[in-house]
Amino acid sequence: MLYKTIVLELIQEQYPHLYHRLRLGRTLLRELDRYASDLRATHLRWIEAGTDPGAARELALEELNDWLAREAARFDA
Numbered sequence: 001m002l003y004k005t006i007v008l009e010l011i012q013e014q015y016p017h018l019y020h021r022l023r024l025g026r027t028l029l030r031e032l033d034r035y036a037s038d039l040r041a042t043h044l045r046w047i048e049a050g051t052d053p054g055a056a057r058e059l060a061l062e063e064l065n066d067w068l069a070r071e072a073a074r075f076d077a
Contacts, residue, residue, distance in 0.1 A: 003036035003043075006061070011035075011068065018072040039064050 011019045011032075022028040042063050046056030 003040045004032055007032055007035045007039060007064065010061075010065065014065070015068055015072045018068065018075055021075045035064065035068070038067070 011022075019028070022031050039060055043056055043060040046059050047053055049056075051059065
């Protein structure tokens with residue numbers, strides 16, 4: 001699974017304002033790495049808990065989406 005690609009597409013499509021702020025602040029790559037690492041860790045945690053890998057991916061993406069929504073709101077404030 002290409003976690004960084006998934007995160008980048010999610011940010012670009014659902015949080016374009018956050019994407020532009022990170023890009024302009026030259027922190028996009030660093031934050032992208034952090035978000036991708038968090039997504040991978042969450043995905044693996046759900047799998048280790050006995051969740052089907054596909055369902056684990058969806059649950060991890062939901063958690064990431066919630067986190068990105070909070071991050072976007074913080075930048076918009």
